[in-house]
Amino acid sequence: MxxxxxxxxxxxxxxxxxxxxxxxxxxxxxxxxxxxxxxxxxxxxxxxxxxxxxxxxxxxxxxxxxxxAMTVPNARETRFIMTTRHKLASEEVVQRELANMRAILGIQR
The missing domain is CATH 1.10.8.200 (Replisome organizer (g39p helicase loader/inhibitor protein))
Incomplete structure (x- = not known):
């Protein structure tokens, strides 16, 4: 220019x-x-x-x-990413991570 x-x-x-x-x-x-x-x-x-x-x-x-460059996706891009690129975690993984979070936060269950 x-x-x-x-x-x-x-x-x-x-x-x-x-x-x-x-x-x-x-x-x-x-x-x-x-x-x-x-x-x-x-x-x-x-x-x-x-x-x-x-x-x-x-x-x-x-x-x-x-x-x-890394950019923040807009709503349409986020929907596309969530529906096509990511697999949901298994129930076992979810429970293990929740247990880890409870341990970090000191929550007794």
């Missing part, structure tokens, strides 16, 4: 969010982080972001998600 594109991106954020102030220092710092990203991708993420949030984005909100 070129510095001019970074400025245009920040100007767009200012248009969407009145409380977002653009100054030269902000342009310089944002450009240092964003210069290795494609302008079109970051702008597309901005447009998606403004549809969902009443607050101005942070840089991390506009960057493409890396596949190696």
């Amino acid at each position: 070129m510095k001019r594109e970074t400025f245009e991106l920040l100007k767009a954020i200012n248009t969407f969010y009145d409380q977002f102030i653009v100054n030269q220092e902000k342009v310089n710092m944002w450009h240092e982080v964003l210069k290795s990203y494609e302008h079109d991708i970051v702008q597309e993420r901005l447009f998606s972001f403004v549809k969902e949030s009443p607050y101005p984005p942070k840089i991390a909100d506009l960057l493409p998600k890396s596949s190696g």
Whole structure:
């Protein structure tokens, strides 16, 4: 991304969010982080972001998600994970773990 594109991106954020102030220092710092990203991708993420949030984005909100980063799944992803990837523990394992928790917590049964 070129510095001019970074400025245009920040100007767009200012248009969407009145409380977002653009100054030269902000342009310089944002450009240092964003210069290795494609302008079109970051702008597309901005447009998606403004549809969902009443607050101005942070840089991390506009960057493409890396596949190696750990993220918290949303409700749909959680449902998919719970129904496809995990087997339920056997009753024996459940009881053993409950006994371990009771021992740790000092609960007499």
